[in-house]
Amino acid sequence: MTASVLAEALGPRARRRVAVVSVAAAAFLAGAVVVAVLRLADKGQFDADRWRPFTRWPVWRFLLEGLANTLRAALVAMVLAILVGAVMALARLARNAALRGLAGLYVQFFRAMPLLLLIYFAGLGLPKYGVKVEPFWFLVLALTIYNGAILGEIFRAGILSLDRGQSEAAYAIGLGYWQAMLSVVIPQAARRMLPAIVSQLVTLLKDTSLGYVIVFPELLRLGRRTGSAYGNTLQAYVVVALIYFTVNFFLSRLAIHLEVRQRRRYGAGAIAVTGVEDLAVLSAQGEARR
C-alpha cells in the first residue's frame, strides 16, 4: 500500500502543488543534511584517522566476533524460547484448569517485566546464590524466559485464530486431542505464525545487545571497546549501528515478505508482523470495508 491511500490520480492544480512542495521538502532535507555534515566535519569527525581503524581486518575480525556471539546467543535463546512458548501455549489451552492458570500467570508476569531487569537478575543476582556459569548462559536464560512468554502469546493467538471447524472435523473423524493438535491444528497455525515469529526474532536479536550489562562480549560491548581503544567513540557506534541495521533490515524484510505470501495464499489469516497484535485485524477490516 503506497501513497495512493489518500489521493488517486491528481488533477493539474494538485499536481503542480505537489511538485512545488516536493522541491521545497527536498531542498529542506538536503539543507539539513548539509548542516549536519558541516557540523561533523567542523568537529573533525570525518578525519581519516578516526575512520582508518575500520579499514583494518583485525578490527573487523574483533567486531565480527562480537556479531557471531550476538547471533549465537540469539539463536540458542530463540530455539529454547520457541520450546518454552509452545509448552506455555499448549498449557494455556489445556483442559486442566490448574495448568491453564499457572501458564497464564507465567505469561502475564514475564510479559510485563523489562528484559533488562531479568538480565540483571540472572547475570548479577543469581551468582550471589552460588549459580556460576558463563555470562552467555545467563543472557540466554533471561532471553528465553522473557521471549518464551511473548512467543507463548503469539502461539496461542495462532492456534485460536484457526477456525474451530478444523479441530471439530479432526475429532469427528476420530482423532484424539494430541493427534488433532499435531496433525491438523499446529501445522496450519504454524504457517500463519511464521511471519510473527521471524519479527520476534528481530526483536530478540536487538535485545541480545543488553548482554552488554553482564559483560558478555557481544557486538555492542566489543564496539565500545574499539571506540575507546582508538579514541573514535562516535565512529564506533556508527559502525555498530550499521551492522545491526543491515542484519535486522533483511530479517524484517523477510518477515514482511512471509506475511505478504501468507496473505496471498491463505487470505488475511496471518498474524501481524509488527508485534502489535491487532494490526492484521485492523488492515483486514479495512480491506473488507473497501
Add this chain to the structure above:
Amino acid sequence: MSITVALTLTSFAAALVIGTVVAAFRVSPVAPLRAAGAAWVEVLRNIPLSVLMLGFYFGFTKIDIRYGEFATAVIVLSAYTSSFVAETVRAGINSVARGQAEAARSIGLTFPQSLRVVVLPQAMRTVVAPLGSVFIALIKNSSLAGLIAVVELTDMADRISFDTARPIPAFLGAAVGYLLLALPSGAVVGLLERRAAIKR
C-alpha cells in the same frame, strides 16, 4: 518508580506527536517526505535501543551535543518509540475506508486538510489498542535509561541488590513496581478502546 513514570509519560507524549507526523509523511503525495518518513522508521526500528541510547550519550558528546541524562533518555526513547507509533498510525490510516478519503477530496479538501479533518480522527480510534501495546512496551523500554545513569526502577533495583547483597527482594520489588504500572495501563487502554470504538 516516579522516574520510570516520568520517563514513560514524557517520551510517550513526544513519540505520539512525532510518530503521527511521520505517519502523515509516509502516506503523503510528496515523494521526498515519504522517503524521509520511511528512513526515520527503518533506521530507528532496526537499531537496538541500547545502541541508540549509548551512542547518543557517549557518541554525540564528541560533537558537543550534550544534554542531561534524563533529557537524553527522553530524546532517545521518544525517537525510538515514534517509529513504532508511526507504523501503527499508518496501519490505522490504511484501515480507514477508502471512500472517506475520496469523499474528502471530492468536496475539495487538500491532502493535509482531508488527513487532519477526516482520516486521522477515524484512524486514531482504531489504533487505540495497538498504541496501548506500544505504551506498555515503552514502560519496559524506559529501563534502558539506567544504562546512562538515570536511576529508574530497574537501575534502582540493581543498586539495592548490590548494596544489600540480596538480589531476590530487590528485583522482586522492582517486578511488583512494573506490574503495578503495566496492569492498570492495560485496564485503562481497554476502557479507552471501548469508549473510542466506532459504533455502527
